[in-house]
Amino acid sequence: MDEAPFHRPAKNDFRWEGVECRPYKEDDQALFQAISRQVLFADPNSAAELRYFEVAPGGYSTLEKHEHVHAVLILRGGGHCLVGDTVSRINQNDLVSIPPWTWHQFRATDKEPLGFLCMVNAQRDRPQLPTPDDLKSLNANPAVAAFLRNAPAR
């Protein structure tokens, strides 16, 4: 079939037909761990893309900030997220908005994977990673420090 199919059925375990699953490599600096990415929609006629990220139990997404916004819906499991200096417990179908230039990270619990949809503009800037000074500032907040130690309040 030359054209992209209209309908791409879900497979088991949050995979999709015709969608490549890209496991991220473990990062030496431990900025992210045990996360995979699947681009569900990236159409030249669309101004946005929809991706599915999955964090394995105990894993976490990159701690980063950027100009573009994220619109997130939790599709599988639960965990915690950091947005700015706010830590929230997140559950299936919850919505999370990441405003411009706001530190954010998603962490799965130890018990189950955390899978989420993330809508972004097709044209967007590259994420920025925290400097040692940024990390120092973030860790000055006890709730944020606990989150970053992967030990948020339960």
Added chain:
Amino acid sequence: MDEAPFHRPAKNDFRWEGVECRPYKEDDQALFQAISRQVLFADPNSAAELRYFEVAPGGYSTLEKHEHVHAVLILRGGGHCLVGDTVSRINQNDLVSIPPWTWHQFRATDKEPLGFLCMVNAQRDRPQLPTPDDLKSLNANPAVAAFLRNAPAR
């Protein structure tokens, strides 16, 4: 809280805190039936919006076409969709792409609601409804005619 919250928890039955649920009125011409809409994300910094539509058992969305594309993920239940002249059985987490100027409609089964996420460009054209001639052309295809009678092959 003046600013929009970062985290909007899901409530029971596919509703969300801070998200208005708009039931569509029943349409005299029966172009759609028993469907509600919730706009989950519509941020001025985002080039796209993410909406959640829910079709009650036996209901259906508007049969329409337009220039803008839809990127759809089935979030709840199942049913059938028409895209162009293709009828597909759809299940939870399936992906459906609606290309430009392509007739499309979603129908729930009689047994359960059909809920789906739909990503669209924030700036988009208005949908066009079928003329009597369009409906005649569509109904010339037996599979499409069965779908429009709400009796697709099971």
